[in-house]
Amino acid sequence: MNYNTISNAKLGETIYEYNHKSGLKVFFVRKAGYNKKTAMFGTNYGSMDNVFKVPGSGEEIRVPDGIAHFLEHKLFEQKDGNMLEKFSKLGSSPNAYTSFNQTVYYFSCTDLFEENFRMLLDYVQNPWLTDENVEKEKGIISQEIRMYQDNAGWCVFFNLLDCLYINSPVKLEIAGTIESISKINKELLYHCYNTFYTPSNMVVTVAGDCEPETVFSIVDEMIKFKDNGMVxxxxxxxxxxxxxxxxxxxxAVSMPLFNMGIKDNVLVTGYDLIKRRTALNIAVQFVSGRSSQLFNDLYSQGLINESFNSEASVNANYSYLAWGGQSVDPKKTCGIISKYLKNMTQEGMQKDAFERIRKSQKGSFIRSLNSMDSIARLIMDSYFNNASFFDIARAYEELDLDYTNQVVKEVFNNPWALSVINPQ
Amino acid sequence: MESSDIKTSAVKIAERDGVNFYRVSSDKFKTSRADVYFVDNLSQERASGNALVPLMMKRGCESYPDFIELETRLEELYGADINAGAVKKGENQIIGFHMSHISDRYANNERLFDSCSDLLMCMLEKPLIDDSGFKKSLFRQERDNLIAFIRSRINDKINFSLTRCIEEMCEGEPYAIPDDGTEEGALLLDPKISMDIYKEMISTYPAYVYFSGDIDDKSIKRFIDNFLSGRRSSIKRIDSTNIKKSITSVKKINEKMDVNQGKLCMGFRTNIEPSSQDYYSLVVYNAILGGSTHSKLFRNVREKESLAYYAQSVLEKYKGLMIIMSGIEATDCIKAEDIMLAQVEEMKKGNISKDDMEASLKSLETGMKSIQDSQGAIVDFFFSQNLTQNDDDFDSLIQKFKSVKIDDVVKVAQNVELDTIYFLEPDGNKEGQI
Incomplete structure (x- = not known):
């Protein structure tokens, strides 16, 4: 069997990479001594992809919001029963998620890996949609939407995206609305499926204690679908x-909840994306992490508490920085944060702090290698962003202060927006 | 392929002044940990104080007197983490301190365990104080934060409804008290009272320490020798959790809130102790009823009737409770209730298929094996076994689940009694908004 083996001695990890003849990419990381095996089958297709050209016809169509997520629910239904039940008969836990730009089906198991893996590869290739089962799903998804409408953390975040973005579909609710999903039918779902569930637009990632040959030969045996061409x-x-x-x-919340954000308008891909993501995360921790002056000022003034958090979400088709948490006075809090951000574009980051935070974030990355799920996810995310898994470690090694300060200058001065959830 | 043959165990390596030290064998992780637990009785008088203590510890210590110094130090130690908080397990309240760092081989062979331990011990033994007790300004802030945290329970409607259901169900019992105590309890605290509770914790609460990961014997010995050395005195007696309660009538609570989705929680008494032989059957019972996507609740409430996105049952093993939970439309409440109770009846009648039984046993086995892939979960498992005085390890527990027969499940089903139905009801303002 032909596959590539790439090792990283410093991390103590090896990644096996296999190119299936259909155009499907497969990655495997062997984790000796672990009981759990996680396999993911994902497509580069998420809630943002609501306008596209149908392969073959060249016709451009717009589909109802929430359809990628709807399709995710529906794939679990098969002609001979529900996949959730079939997996749980084997004692494994199946699941799936839809993000802004990915739909991922996965399971984790401790025994019977081969049977579980065959099932995963099989059902994702074989949708079974009927008018009746599409209608039935609307009730379940409506309750999922209703649940999120009561989730203040979710609402404050999507309201921030709505503030930041003018046109980008990243601002749309992933599950859609009760109105938008009412327009979804079998034909539209098949259109989306045939467009995006095609080998060259998908990837399989596996982590656990098994043999690469086992993983890749099951892929050979099970992958039957043909490529429909570029999406x-x-x-x-x-x-x-x-x-x-x-x-x-x-x-109905106890005190105001806020999300403040800045849009990063420079969109990059590949290793550049990983590098930019790493730099911005270091910068965000420097300016607002628990060791920062800003965090201490806000905390000691009683403006924030333990719930305060920050992130740099850097992706191929949308990027933003965000700060959030509970605050008695969100406007005052954001005013102070924005002052610190502005200062940072002038003063930049000091060398010793940069090195310290880089070391600390690299430590967090190494920590994440304890988890099969996070390995499988990181590989998938890297691949869909045209980068490799080990690029993450490479960025921690290669990143320098000048580059980081340059990125800070580009982003931290951008206009910010504030989303607040107030108690009734 | 079968899983590795290395047995995950926790071996007791020392005992001193009411502190029990254990070492967990595992070398596959890239991190090392020390987990410290102090155990107290869960009581109205002390719960909020016990919850405040770890918040005070996290503010700093003599050598690292503010967040900037403390967090800078953790960053220097390759993003090491020291977390702390209070939880209840049955009618015991546990104050936990959890230290973890990446293994030395990924950190240029710096001796991170010793450095992290020094920091942890400084936080535990040398908190920030003034003449009256905990440093006043910090105390005021952290008490306000604790109260804000307690109030913010309503933000998460699923957990809030669960907490409220348990409060109503266990009214008058210690278990009604939430993990971090109550607002009334927090308001009664002052710097001196809190400091006294801290001192009692350090010197008198039974304590458990677990080491895991790639740590050398010398470092472990150093930790054991230094840990609260000379600070321990007469060790507090911890009461066991009361499981039994006779129910005269089902309590029904409807609370209105301005929400979209109603949250239904049905609280049951199982009347089974975690140390009894019936406990294994109870775990299997819960798995069949509502433990997975194969369960009766998931299949009937969600897949068959499309009433809900989630429908499940959870066990609180220390107190012998089982709660059925689901998020539904207000108008579907009675229908959902009927379907759920019908599933509980099915269990009593023994309408359990061989498939149900097998799938549940397999999912329990997967669960037990998966725990062994998380360092934190392994420690939590062995600590919980200690609390319930159960000697089973992962393998023997799997064997005991597997030996449960349908008849055993039906037997425990007869003891499961409905106690309280709690419904968080949308108040109607949001109807038709979508």
Missing amino acids: EKKYPDEPKEINKEYMEQML
């Missing part, structure tokens, strides 16, 4: 400006 996605141009500076909503 053409259409995203509207996103202006540099933000949509609105402020948005608020009332929900």
Whole structure:
């Protein structure tokens, strides 16, 4: 069997890479001594992909919001029964998620890996949609949407995206709305399936204590679908400006909840993306992590508490920095944060702090290698961003202060938006 | 392929002044840990104080007197983590301190365990104080934060409804008290009272310490020798959790809130102790009823009737409770209740297929094996076994689940009694908004 083996001695990890003849890529990481095996089968298709060209016909169509997520639910239904039940008969836990740009089906098991893996590869290739089972799913998904409408953390985040983005479909609710899903039918679901569930747009990632040959030969045996050709996605141009500076909503919460964000308008891919993501995460920890002056100022003034958090979400088709948590006075808090951000574009980061935080984040990355799920996810995310898994470790080694300060200058001055959930 | 043959165990390596030290064998992880647990009785008088103590410890210590110094130090130690908090397990309240760092071989062979241990011990033994007790300014902030945290329970409607169901169900019993105590309890604290509770924790609460990961014997010995050395005195007696309660009538609670989705929680008494032989049957019972996507609740409430996105049952093994939970439309409440109770009846009648039984046993086995892939979960498992005085390890537990027969499940089903139905009801303002 022909496959590539790439090792990283410093991390103590080896990755096996296999190119299936259909165009499907397969990655495997062997983790000796672990009981759990995780396999993921993902497509580069998420809630943002609501406008695309149908392969073959060249016709451009717009589909209802929430359809990628709807399809995710429906794939579990097969002619001979529900996949959730079939997996649990083997004692494994199946699941799936839809993000802004990926739909991923996965399971983790401790025994009977081969049977589980065959089932995963099989059902994702074989949708079984009927008018009746599509209608039935609307009730379940409606309850999922209703659940999120009561989740203040979720609402405050999507309201922030709505503030930041003017055209980008990243601002759309992943599950859609009760109104948008009412328009979904069998034909539309098949259109989406045939467009995006095609080998060259998908990847399989596996982590656990088994043999690479086992993984790849099961792929050979089970992968039957043919490639439908390149997917053409259409995203509207996103202006540099933000949509609105402020948005608020009332929900049953105990104290105001906020999300403040900045849009990063420079979109890159491949190793550049991993590098930019790493740099921005270091910068965000420097300016607002628990060791920062800003965190201490806000905390000692009683403006934030343990719930305070921050992140740099850097992706191929949308990127933003966000800060959030509970606060008695979100506007005052954001005013202070923005002052620190502005200062940082002038002063930059000091060498010793940069080195320390780089070391600390690299430590967190190494920690994540304890988990089969996070390994499988990281490999998938890297692949869909045209990078490799070991690029993450490489970025920690190669990143320098000048580059990081340059990125800070590019992003931290951008206009910010604030989303607040107020108690009723 | 079968899993590795290395047995995951926790071996007791020392006992001193009411502190029990254990070493967990595992070399596959890239991290090392020390987990410290202090155990107290769960009580209205002390719960909020016990919850405040770890918050005070996290603010710093003599050598690292503020967040900047403390967190900078953790960053220097390759992103080491020291977390702390209070949880209840049955009618015991546990104050846990959890230290973890990447193994030395990924950190240029720096001796991270010793450095992290020094930091942990400084936080435990030398908190920030002034003449009256905990440093006043810090105390005020952390008490306010604790109260804000307690109030923010309503933010998460699923957990809030579960907490409320248990509060109502166990009214008058210690178990009604939430993990971090109550707002009333927090308001009664002052720097001196809190400091006294801290001192009692350090000197009198029974304590458990677990080491795991790639740590050398010298470092472990150093930790054991230094840990609260000279600070321990007469060790507190910890009461066992009361499991039995006779139910005269089912309590029904409807609470209104301005929400979209209603949350239904049905609380049951199983009347089974975690140390009894019936416990294994109870775990299997719960798995069949509502433990997985194969369960009766998931299949009937979600897949068959499309009433809900989630429908499950969870066990609180220390207190012998089982709670059925689901998020539904207000108008479907009675229908959902009927379907759920019908499933509980099916269990009593023994309408359990061979498939149900096998799938549940397999999923329990997967669960037990998966725990062994998480360092934190392994420690939590052995600590819980200690608390319930259960000697089973992962392998023997799997064997005991496997030896449960359908008749055993039906037998425990007869003891499961409905105690409380709690419904968090949408108040109607949000109807038709979508």
